[in-house]
Amino acid sequence: MSAAPRRLDLWVTAVPFAWLALFVALPVLIALKISLADLQVGAPPYTPLIGVNAAGQATLQVDAENYAFLLGDPLYWRAYLSSARIALISTLCALLIGFPMAYAAARAPRGWRTAILVLILLPFWTSFLIRVYAWIAVLRPGGMLNTVFQALGVIDQPLRLLNTEAAVILGIVFCYLPYMVLPLYARLDKLDPALLDAAADLGATPVTAFWRVVVPLALPGALAGCLLVFVPAVGEFVIPELMGGADTLMIGRVLWNEFFSNRDWPLAAAVSVVLLAVLVAPIALLQGLTNRGGVGR
Numbered sequence: 294m295s296a297a298p299r300r301l302d303l304w305v306t307a308v309p310f311a312w313l314a315l316f317v318a319l320p321v322l323i324a325l326k327i328s329l330a331d332l333q334v335g336a337p338p339y340t341p342l343i344g345v346n347a348a349g350q351a352t353l354q355v356d357a358e359n360y361a362f363l364l365g366d367p368l369y370w371r372a373y374l375s376s377a378r379i380a381l382i383s384t385l386c387a388l389l390i391g392f393p394m395a396y397a398a399a400r401a402p403r404g405w406r407t408a409i410l411v412l413i414l415l416p417f418w419t420s421f422l423i424r425v426y427a428w429i430a431v432l433r434p435g436g437m438l439n440t441v442f443q444a445l446g447v448i449d450q451p452l453r454l455l456n457t458e459a460a461v462i463l464g465i466v467f468c469y470l471p472y473m474v475l476p477l478y479a480r481l482d483k484l485d486p487a488l489l490d491a492a493a494d495l496g497a498t499p500v501t502a503f504w505r506v507v508v509p510l511a512l513p514g515a516l517a518g519c520l521l522v523f524v525p526a527v528g529e530f531v532i533p534e535l536m537g538g539a540d541t542l543m544i545g546r547v548l549w550n551e552f553f554s555n556r557d558w559p560l561a562a563a564v565s566v567v568l569l570a571v572l573v574a575p576i577a578l579l580q581g582l583t584n585r586g587g588v589g590r
Contacts, residue, residue, distance in 0.1 A: 321569065328562035329355045339559050359563035369547065369564060373571065376544040379458065380526035383465040387473040387522050388515060390466065395477035395514075396507070399484065406482075413474050421468065425535050428464055429455060432536070456538035464532040469525065473518035480514030481507070516579055524572050544568055 330339040331354075343351055363369050398409040416424055431437050434451035442448045454460060484507065492502035530545030537543070544564065551561035 321566075324562045324565050324569075327558055328359055328560075328566050329357065330559045331356050331358070332557055332559050337558070338556050359560045360567070362560065363563055363567060369544075372542050372544045372547045373568070375542045376527045376529075377571075379461060379465070379541075379543065380523050380529075383462045383469070383526050384473075384519050384523045386462065386466045387470050388519060391470055391473035391518060392477055392511070392515070394470075395474045395481055395511075398474075398478050399481035410478070413471055416467070417471055421531065424468055425464055425532060428460070428467065429535060432460055432463075455536060456541075458537065458541050460536040461533050461541055461543075464536045465522075465526050465529060468532065469522045472521035476514040476517040476521065477511055478514075480511045484510055520576060520579060523575070527572060528568060 326342055327339050330342060332338060333340050340354060342354055394413065398406055398413070401409055429436075432454040433439075434453070434455070436455075438454060439448070439451040442452070488506050488510075489502050492506050493499075497505065528545050528548075529543065530549055533541050533543045533546055534549070537546075548561055548564055548568075551557050551564060555561075
């Protein structure tokens with residue numbers, strides 16, 4: 294390879310790495326720095342990491358007290374576990390709904406596939422908040438769903454559908470469903486129908502062929518979709534705040550309270566750093582399985 298193409302490759306790869314360094318690595322380092330500081334009254338509301346002692350010498354003022362506080366306070370661990378549980382349930386629901394949608398889109402005639410994908414992506418063309426408020430209008434006590442049920446005589450009093458954990462899961466599934474469907478569709482669209490014909494010729498029933506042929510080939514897309522839904526769902530704030538009740542404990546709401554209500558930036562930064570460390574684990578696991586060939590190609 295000549296020097297010119299090599300320089301071009303270097304510049305092409307340098308742009309995304311510079312973007313990641315500026316907008317991913319740098320904010321994480323800033324959050325880590327704040328998490329190791331102490332709370333103070335002023336602006337900014339945390340102490341500097343490098344101070345000056347009485348002798349005029351620079352000293353490093355690092356304090357891990359915020360992380361020790363997280364370990365000792367059960368509120369934060371309950372918030373982490375509750376967020377992970379709600380995100381996991383939402384991800385599984387999105388997978389159960391998104392897989393048939395992606396499979397139907399991939400098996401549809403070529404002329405219909407674009408229209409189906411447009412319908413799947415159509416909610417993305419609307420503001421996130423508008424979509425959430427639309428569900429609030431549907432689920433509230435005087436909303437459309439309770440009105441229809443009462444008109445049909447199914448219920449006498451409005452059901453408590455809003456401000457529940459189920460409403461939060463519904464909102465997350467609705468808002469993040471395209472993130473599940475698109476990776477699945479990308480994999481299923483590459484599925485050769487001749488494989489299903491070959492399985493049928495070998496005596497496999499449609500159900501057996503689906504589980505032995507379609508599901509293994511779609512597994513990488515399913516794992517990618519699960520990560521794309523699970524990771525933002527864990528730290529979700531808007532949906533739990535607007536559709537969840539007082540008992541719906543999620544780490545996004547805890548972060549908001551620490552940052553803006555308590556103005557305890559060091560503790561809030563520690564919470565966010567721990568959350569990031571927890572979310573990096575499944576991503577690294579998936580990457581490791583992919584590199585070793587543990588996930589289907």
